[in-house]
Structures are given as structure tokens and as C-alpha cells.
Amino acid sequence: MIKLTFLGSGCWQGIPAPFGDDEISQKVEWDSKDFRFRTSAHIQTEHGKNIIVEATPDIRLQSWKFKLGKPDAFLISHWHYDHLFGLMELDWYTEKNKLTVYGNSITKEWYDSRMSHINVDFQVFESYKPFEIDNVRITPITINHVEDTDGFFFEDMTTNKKIAYLSDLRGIPIKTAELVKDSDAIITDATYLESDISDDPTHLQKEQIIPFLRKLSAKEIILTNIGSYQDLTHADLEQKFPQYTIAFDGMKREY
Numbered sequence: 001m002i003k004l005t006f007l008g009s010g011c012w013q014g015i016p017a018p019f020g021d022d023e024i025s026q027k028v029e030w031d032s033k034d035f036r037f038r039t040s041a042h043i044q045t046e047h048g049k050n051i052i053v054e055a056t057p058d059i060r061l062q063s064w065k066f067k068l069g070k071p072d073a074f075l076i077s078h079w080h081y082d083h084l085f086g087l088m089e090l091d092w093y094t095e096k097n098k099l100t101v102y103g104n105s106i107t108k109e110w111y112d113s114r115m116s117h118i119n120v121d122f123q124v125f126e127s128y129k130p131f132e133i134d135n136v137r138i139t140p141i142t143i144n145h146v147e148d149t150d151g152f153f154f155e156d157m158t159t160n161k162k163i164a165y166l167s168d169l170r171g172i173p174i175k176t177a178e179l180v181k182d183s184d185a186i187i188t189d190a191t192y193l194e195s196d197i198s199d200d201p202t203h204l205q206k207e208q209i210i211p212f213l214r215k216l217s218a219k220e221i222i223l224t225n226i227g228s229y230q231d232l233t234h235a236d237l238e239q240k241f242p243q244y245t246i247a248f249d250g251m252k253r254e255y
């Protein structure tokens, strides 16, 4: 069985945004569903291995708030700050503890050039070449965002349940779409669900998100990477999009 916990459900800024003057950032409270760390997830495998998807700059508080056990592996989708640079928070931790990080070759280049003093075993993966941790087969899958971005396709080899974790994106190639079709859950990017920032070509824009979601087939479609730009609360989003699950920090699933 895979136990999945959302450690964060916010876009790159998180909610509240730094010095955020939008309505949500102004009124959000620490323990509400509108408080969102940068998007990340924890997966616990059958025999208790701890996998963390993305190393966000919030990892210090995420590990504390969700009482995480020592991580066996981090999976990094791409080199953007909110996905990779949390490794910088682990300088002292990695002096004392072994840590394996999986990322693609471009992510490795960013790691090498900016944070190679962080002592990790960096394993470079290739898209569509699966590897295994405990009972979970993990396939990095190409998604369209910035050059060389991968999502992750998780298959529990005991239960045969399948989860697709599609990080920041503006679309997915056909090969990825075919692989993730009919998953038990597809977790995907809703950065601009209700707001249009048209000068950001790396994410789906407001009018593109629902048509993209309609093409996906899964038992549950979970929206994450939520931004505060839309001035809608978690409750507002749930009411407006009842056909989708709106992620929140601490949300749990078992597969």
C-alpha cells in the first residue's frame, strides 16, 4: 500500500505570498486549508520507506508540521527554486544522514553548480525509465513546462494502484497521456485555475485548464499548486469545481 500525504499545495510563492496584499494572503490563518506550503508530497511505502516528492524551501516546517520520518529519497521534477532549492535547507542534516536524491540531468547540473556542498547521493534518471523503491515502481514522465521537466508515475506493485504526479505544466506529451490514463489519481497543476497571467508561458492559463482536465481520465483528479492570485478560498474553489478534488496541506490518501 502507498500512503500519500500532501506536504504542500501552493504555487511557487505559497499562500500567504511574501508581503502578499491579495485578500487571501491578508486573511489566511496558519491552520486553515488556505495556508499552503509550496507543492510537495510524502509517500510512505509498504515497508516504511519515506519518499518526498520535491525539495521545497518549506521543507524545514513541512518536516516538523507533518512529523515526517527521516527521508530515504527525494524525487525532484525540475530545477525551479520551489522544487529543488529546499536541499539548501538540509546542509546540516545531510552531514549526519544519508540521503538519495533523484532528478534528471538538467536538475543535476543545477545541483552541481549551486549546491554541490549539500552531501547527497544524486541519482540521475531518464524519462520513461522506471526505478523501484520498496514496493513502488516510479517512472519519470515527460511533461511540458520548462526544458526537461518530469512528472512521476507511481505504481504500487502489491495493490496495482497507480498515481500520476504531474508537476508544473502547460501540457503533456501523448506518451505521458497514454501512460497515466485511467490512474487511480492524477495530481496536477492549477496555478492559474481562476486567474489569467498570460505572460507566463510555462503553465496552463485559466482558459486552458478545464479543457486539459477534461481530457484526463482517472478515478480522482486532484488539483494542487494553488495560487492566491484568484482571491478564492479553498471553500470557494471546492464549491466552484465540485468535479475535482482541491488539495490542501495534510490531505491524505491510501492506494
Ligand SMILES: [Zn+2]
Pocket (backbone or CB within 6 Å): 078, 080, 145, 168
Ligand atoms: Zn516550475
